[in-house]
Amino acid sequence: MSTETASGHDEEHGHEHEHHGPTGWRYWLYTTDHKVIGIIYLWHALFAFGLGGLAALIFRTDLAAAPDLEFLSLLGYNSLVSVHALTMIFFVILPLSGAFFNYMLPLFLGADEMAWPRMNALGAWGITAGLAILYTPMVGNLLGLTGVPTAAGWFQYPPLNTMMNSVGQDAAIVGIGIFAITSTGSAANFFVTILNERDPDMGWMDLPPFVWFTVFTNVLALYSIPWVLDAWGMVWLERNLSMTFFTARAGGDPLLYQWIFWTFGHPEVYVLVLPGMGIAAEVISRFSERPIYGYKPLIASVAIVSVASMGVWAHHMYATGLAASRYAFMVFSMAIFLGFGVYIFSMVATMWKGRLHLTTPMLFSISVVVGLLYSGMDGAFFGQPATDLQFHSTYFVVGHFHFTIVTVGLFGLLAGVYYWYPRMTGRMYNTRLAKFHAFTTIVGMFGLFFMMAMLGDGTAPGSDGVMMMRRYATYIYAPQLQLGHLITTVFAYVAAVGQLAFFLNMVWSLRAGDEVTDPWDELFSGQNMPSPEWDGLPYRPPTAISVSQAADGGVEVGEEVAPDGGVESDEPRDHDGAGDGGER
Amino acid sequence: MAFGDDIGPVVDERGDALEAILWGLVFLFTFVLFVIEFGNGVIEPEEEGLFPIATIIDFKQTMFLSALIGGGLFVALIVWSVFRYSSGVRARASRMAPGQGRFTVTMFVIAVLIIMSTTIFTGAATLAQTDEATPAAAAEQLGAGQQIHMDVTASQWFWRFDVEGIPGTQGERVVVPANTLVVFETTSADVIHSFAIKELGITKDAIPGQTNQAWFMVDHVEGETQVQAGDQTLAADRYEVHCAELCGKGHSKMLAGVFVVSQEDYETWAQSQGGEAALEPTGVGGGHEDDGGHDEGGMEGMDMGGDNSSDGGMDMTPTEDGHSEEEDH
DSSP states (O other), X not given: OOHHHHHHHHHHHHTTSOOOSOOTHHHHHSOOOHHHHHHHHHHHHHHHHHHHHHHHHHXXXXXXXXXXXXXXXXXXXXXXXXXXXXXXXXXXXXXXXXXXXXXXXXXXXXXXXXXXXXXXXXXHHHHHHHHHHHHHHHHXXXXXXXXXXXXXXXXXXXXXXXXXXXXXXXHHHHHHHHHHHHHHHHHHHHHHHHHHSXXXXXXXXXXXXXXXXXXXXXXXXXXXXXXHHHHHXXXXXXXXXOOOSSOGGXXXXXXXXXXXXXXXXXXXXXXXXXXXXXHHHHHHHHHTTSOOTTHHHHHHHHHHHHHHHTTOGGGGOGGGTOOTHHHHHHHHHHHHHHHHHHHHHHHHHHHTTSOBOOOHHHHHXXXXXXXXXXXXXHHHXXXXXXXXXXXXXXXXXXXXXXXXXXXXXXXXXXXXXXXXXXXXXXXXXXXXXXHHHHHHHHHHHHHHHHHHHHHHHTOSTTOTTOOOBTTOSOOTTOGGGHHHHHHHHHHHXXXXXXXXXXXXXXXXXXXXXXXXXOTTHHHXXXXXXOOHHHHOSSOOOXXXXXXXXXXXXXXXXXXXXXXXXXXXXXXXOOTTSOOOTTOO | OHHHHTTOOSSSOOOSHHHHHHHHHHHHHHHXXXXXXXXXXXXXXXXXXXXXXXXXXXXXXXXXXXXXXXXXXXXXXXXXXXXXXXXXXXXXXXXXOTTHHHHHHHHHXXXXXXXXXXXXXXXXXXXXXXXXXXXXXXXXXXXOOEEEEEEEEEETTEXXXXXXXOOSOBOSEEEEETTEEEEEEEEESSSOEEEEEGGGTEEEEEOBTOOEEEEEEEOXXXXXXXXXXXTEEEEEEEEEEEEOSOOSTTGGGOOEEXXXXXXXXXXXXXXXXXXXXXXXXXXXXXXXXXXXXXOSSSXXXXXXXXXXXXXXXXXXXXXXXXXHHHHHO
């Protein structure tokens, strides 16, 4: 947290509210201001992104160096992978989306604050606490004081994690546990803010897609997070108070854990991707100069995936000996295609025949849609129990969920970082560095996860049809996979170089960036494409009619348009003949 | 401002044709990767004569093909949009007609529903023929006249195989006969492991306090490796056994090999171990049993397996057959 942020923020803050609070470090620590808290979230996320990425680079390099281990130990490898996963899932994507929820929600809704500002502050410092506790054993281990951090994977299956005699296990459970508790409060806060603090003139069907995606994200968070607290709480009790839940020889059931954990695990994935998808929907619509194609179907699709996500948890457990219930979970898993399919369709149709401004946020947003196609098509093989028999626990899974979490979830959030950076700091980022970041990230990440999928499918160059197994510190069973790992690691480094440019840009532009109020204003001038966080309230969502009228020069930006606007269109009228003017 | 001075306009786009082409190429790259990834799955070689993988691959290829066409189409549309509709090559956006989305979205939803239900029914049929069938139904489907039982026990970090009829426990490798349905029960002595033979399409968790059953069959031996039975050298094929669930630090080295030899050779091998080849009849008609013993080139066996898995697969209603099989016993 640099002083630049503080000053950058103060300037902005000054002309919105009068500020009489403490200064210096107390300013950050005591704050209940949603904007300051949003920035605290943001810096936590970026810091953790660096840590998690560094961990990934280290074990990625180790994998490429030799089929057997090169410089990590077996346990060290498992540990680094586990920490990478926990960091990225809990301390990067969640805080990054939280940053935008905090900063942007009140602006979108016309509220002066979040519903519960103190709860909000608690959420921010929960990230610090969780991150510090998770990484303490890492530091301890490097100093030779403690064992390794958790080495049981992010899913933490007992009895493996109850048997591991390391302080790292408890640290992971307690660290994530504290973060999960505060996150539950934050999720409730975000949800209630949308529910209660909305501008009275803003109806549900006026909400920009980002707000709708935020609603569903936080409903899913509220539903899912208690499950992980249950599961890990029981593990903690078993480890520390000798209670028995999951130990078979003492009468427990190891599978019980998986039922509880995956009830959390699947909705959690949607908590990770929905914010990014919401931002991408905002950005694609505005930067294509077209209103969202099929706004209501889009909202319905998010509702479908959110509901469906609560009913598919057992597709993570097809190999555990489930019998006929797999048919039901397969049907639910396939139903998810409907929801994400409509999202993809809506985004592509919005871009089609639009006028695309290839700015950095737009490039990341387009990648979200491409990433979702990869992720969904890979994921089909895990929703189907028959193909899961072969692909379970191969790198194909690794490729699939990285496509999901990174190219959909993270890319959408990166689009948000660039889109709103000027709004949050008052300064423009360096566009060359940003384009370099976009280029290396899109090429590097897609190449990286593509190679993972190829390794997992046994189709990587030189693999000779052998599948790379997941969570393997070594691949002594098939040394010919080294070429595939080498290519994968090269892509990882390409992506890493881009992230360096990203960090540099974020920090440097705080001081050196051009001062701007709305850099997108010029792109959108003459169009009726308002967004409340930039243009303020009152806000009426852009519709086919309002956009057309603005293009004809007839309507001021933000002005309300009569539903029967009667505009000529160079597109054919609606095919089913029901010309409802308010339809978007 | 040193950095900001020489970057030109603050607006983050060039707005020329070069920009559209450059970024179009970047997204074309993702399209090419998409075609390679999913195209490779479509042209994956058949594994005839290996159960259950042969059945799974049939289904897998269909899935890869739908993904390639359905997903590839949309990636292609995105790439085209970037090339063709970018601000550098286009003066203004086409207008959207009010209510325009209704018809196309409905059509799209119907298309997705059709593809979804096709996948659901084919997937269910594939599952019913492979992992969700009973061993007896699988034997019927494959025409396997004989079966053998094996217990697989996992512990940190090795496998133990107790095959019926063979005294003692086999460790780093286990020998099983070809043309015989190998039915195994797997469990664990400590943490959760998973018994996986990816080449055969087998993944079954080994869970403490629980026994999971599955089965596989190889109907030909190509003789790419050997098994030593006393002073005799027998032709065998090796299938790699993996642990497919993180089980601690030795996880990636928890490997073993399943060595498949012909039924005749299996008897020789069993005798050399001081045991016997404990093959049980499955009750399936005897026509195929005789094929088992002598697989010189493996061609005969491969043809047989291929035929059976395809026509047996389509005509069969697995659950019913499974029940009738059990009643016969």
